[in-house]
Amino acid sequence: MLFTEFLTGLSQQGGSVRAYDKCAREARARIAGEPENAAALLLIAYAAQHFVDAYDDQPLTVEMAAKEFDYFSEIVGALDKGYSAGSAEARVAALNKVAAMLASGLPS
Known part of the structure; x- marks a missing residue:
């Protein structure tokens, strides 16, 4: 699938703060090369970065x-x-659903 490699990476790295940080950086890095996926990648980066900032x-x-x-x-x-x-x-x-989820508050 298109974005599930982010979940695989988090699982393989134990879901640590450093794993979420790497996920956020990778999502942001992909935006330039995948402009058709930029909005989704930005939302993924935002969610991962929130975890880093919180923990x-x-x-x-x-x-x-x-x-x-x-x-x-x-x-x-x-x-x-x-x-x-x-x-x-x-x-x-999908973008609207995720944006609404993020706007309503992250779990931390």
């Missing part, structure tokens, strides 16, 4: 780490589903 040098319980990963997975899954559908309408709907 860098702060305690993080296993429960909260799992909750954050589930939330991030929901974001990436919605974008992946919308972009995989192929239609402009599905992409816009």
Whole structure:
């Protein structure tokens, strides 16, 4: 899938703050080369960076780490589903869904 490699990377790196930081940097770096995916990549970078900002040098319980990963997975899954559908309408709907999720508040 288009964006699931971000989840794979987080899982392989244990969902640490450094893993989310790498995810945010990778998403931002891809924007220039993938202008058709720029909005989705920016939302992914935003969500990952929020995790970094919230938990860098702060305690993080296993429960909260799992909750954050589930939330991030929901974001990436919605974008992946919308972009995989192929239609402009599905992409816009996915972007709007994720933007609304982020605007309503992140789990931390």
